[in-house]
Amino acid sequence: MWSVVLLTVVLSFEYAATTKTNTRNGPSVRRNTSLPSIFDYIVLGGGIGGSVVANRLSASSQYTVLLLEAGTNVEDELSVSIPRNWMSNIPSSLSRNDLMGPNEPVVTYDISKRRLSSGKTLGGTSTINTQMYVRGNSLDYDIWAKQVGADWNYQNLLPYFKRVETSPRYAKNPTYHGSTGPLRLSPGGYEPPEDMLIVQACQALNMTFVEDWNGAQQIISPFGSVGFHEFTILNGTRQTAFGAYIRPVLNRNNLWVQDSSLVSKVNFDVSKRRAISVDWYDLETREAHTTSAKKEIIVSLGSLRSPQLLLLSGIGNTIELNKLGIPVIQDLPGVGENLQDHVITTGLWNVDSSSPFPMPPGSIINQAAWDLFNYNRTGILASSSSRTNVFIRTKFQPVNDSRPDIQVIIRTPNGNSLWALAYLLQPNSRGRVTLASRDPTDAPIVQMNYFSDPASHDVNTLMEGIRRVNQIFSTVPMHNSGFHSFSNLSDDIEFKNYLYGNKSSTANSNSGDHFTGTCKMGIDSIAVVDPRLRVRGIVGLRVIDASIMPFITSGNTQAPVYMIGEKGAQMILDDNNSTGTSAASSLHRSYNFSIVIIFYLVFYISTLIKQH
Structure with a gap:
């Protein structure tokens, strides 16, 4: 409770101190009804990984899914939809425009070279990138598999790459390409x-x-x-993760998309080592919220912001967390490392x-x-x-x-x-990512070490x-x-x-904006997630984005992140297929039980009336 009050004070001050807040350029994706306080799954971040996961988890009406994103819907803005406009979008308000630290050990950068771009919209970086679609080299994934297991070798990942796409190359090469995926590709x-x-x-x-x-x-x-190149362009229009995976399914009754929502912290049942809820702040209504997850919370904020959220939540290097007075939930010294x-x-x-x-x-x-x-x-x-x-x-x-x-x-x-x-x-x-402070509105400190x-x-x-x-x-x-x-x-x-x-x-020289590795998958001392993308030592918390890559891939990174989203979502569904019950089914049972009680009361009252 007190954390929510503190968050409200901090973020209200932040709002008052600056005249800027989220500008809604496109139509709202919010529902007109009040937001439930509990969901089966909460997905944090509406970029590539988060969009894929939210789509796949909500495909069945069995589970309720909440997708929280700090940015807004810009899908139909000409600055986004026209492919050539990417050059003006990189430094725009559509990007987080984080800065690498001023004290790089080798390079000397002015402020423009220090800028690190990642999307702050529904669709994330897929709304501002160059749209180049490169899977990387098959050996990239076979090297991953040597560290984390055969599930992550290229042959076992190929079905997930194919699941993503509808590619014109399918006609000539169906072994390696998909024809029914949400993401449309073209030359x-x-x-x-x-x-x-x-x-x-x-x-x-x-x-x-x-x-x-x-x-x-x-x-x-x-x-x-x-x-x-193959591009995420169709009929002269940029294809984003939001446009491919979320906008077509916004009418699902069990999927809630809440934009302009800044996530500040994941909360835990410490006795059970379990993630149970999320603190977040509505940038439009300027209200703080805590929403619970019955099954899992999925962090998909990208390689700079995913480790920041874990650290703010008490997961990371104990020494560093103690310096900021953050209660330690799990000592994982690899959080933010391996950038x-x-x-x-x-x-x-x-x-x-x-x-x-x-x-x-x-x-x-x-x-x-x-x-x-x-x-x-x-x-x-x-x-x-x-x-x-x-x-x-x-x-x-x-x-x-x-x-x-x-x-x-x-x-x-x-x-x-x-x-x-x-x-x-x-x-x-x-490089590495560390916290500047306990304030979730402060950008993380990024040291690239080129x-x-x-x-x-x-x-x-x-x-x-x-x-x-x-x-x-x-x-x-x-x-x-x-x-x-x-x-x-x-x-x-x-x-x-x-x-x-x-x-x-x-x-x-400067960043290629292909940030990876800061919540590394593996079984070694600096691994943050296990081979099923679960945060080590914590139940009900996963990371699904580019930050889980043990090693960066050989090419532009958006295609691998789509694949990671598909594979991560399937892992969640497989792991939860036969365990527990969903919030949706709980609500359904509660509703049916209520009907039984009402029916019984009506029957009982009518019997009493007849007796008198």
Whole structure:
């Protein structure tokens, strides 16, 4: 009770201290009736993982499900639905815009480079990301399985990947793709033929064109592969987790979606080591609530906010919790540790001025582009801007590791320059997430620790990746006349200064916004959840989002999180299939019992009347 009162005071002050609160841009998803105080399942976070879980748990009327999300419904906003708008959405109010700490050990960032983007809407990061759909490499999951068991190897996860999607690639490759999933995939709405120049350049270096790297093999040649992305875009419109999994089922009587709802704490029956309820604050009505869960509470707040909530709730490193005066429920020192990300850098190359690339038709966002988009939802606005992707194996990748260690996004060649963005796929550096205070409105402290691995694997691999891109651009089709971003690409010292920055210039590297690993799945000393995604030592509490990954995957991370949501939901249903009773069935039995009592009373009274 007192925690709810305290939360009301804290958050009311926060509301009064700032004129900003959630702005409702789209139609409300709330019901007009009062919210029940108890549900079978409470899902915290309406991003990718939470949307999938809430859909699957509510598919049967057997269970009642509450989905709590701090953001609002923005599904039909043009800023969201138009695929090309992702670049303006990343720094917008649709993102949490958390900041990494100012004292990174290696890199020097200004405020713009410190920004860490993750979605704060129904749909989460799927409303602001680049819409690239990459499962990663099958070996990623086989490596997971070595730590957590065969349930998590690629062959056993493939059915869940297929369950997610309706893919046009199903017709050619039904073994690896789905045709009935909620999420609709496509090649996007803009396929300039000039992108084939990049394919030809890669093939000149014995890199194989892979038509479907979400299929049997992500990479075939020992040098790497090139191909075109599959996107979460359909008919020129972004496909979000909310639009695919939640909006179509909002009419389910047993599913309640409560947006503008800031979760502050999970409560426990300490004697039973069981999660029993959630404290949350309604950002619209400015009221504090406590809602109970009869079966389970599922945390799906992402790799920065899921560990924050566990720590606020008393689950984490005992020493750190004691410093903030948070009562310890479970000592799990791994909460917030093991933070991984794909650090990125960009490069710019000049093109021979005597033979610039022609501007591809329709590549400029002008009135003609808008007319085309409004007419048939195609063209540059219906795309993510870059569809060509290259996976590279550098000389630093072990011979017995068949995965790529660099991913490169290359823009369509045009004009007098070439541009590429490189991701480091398997970083050795590890960051961490800790609490700034006991106040749930304070963002967590995020330390990324980019390039901090003692053996310098990360910086050496990323430098080699850009040098390999230079080789690609030096082939005949690409007209490369020299690297432009700094003077000497072969100089390690100059290259590191470019990546690290210094007191006079900010680093030319930054987050790929692919945060994973902070509630690591496993059985080792820093594991937070077990292989069934249950928080260790606690009953009725799971984490289902990117934070459970033991190791980050080899590519954009949204596809793996959809899969984790599907598998996690199935685990919950399997584990609860034959145990206990649901809140829905309890209410039903209570209702039937009440009818019996009323019937008996009516019969008894009528008998008395007849006797008199």
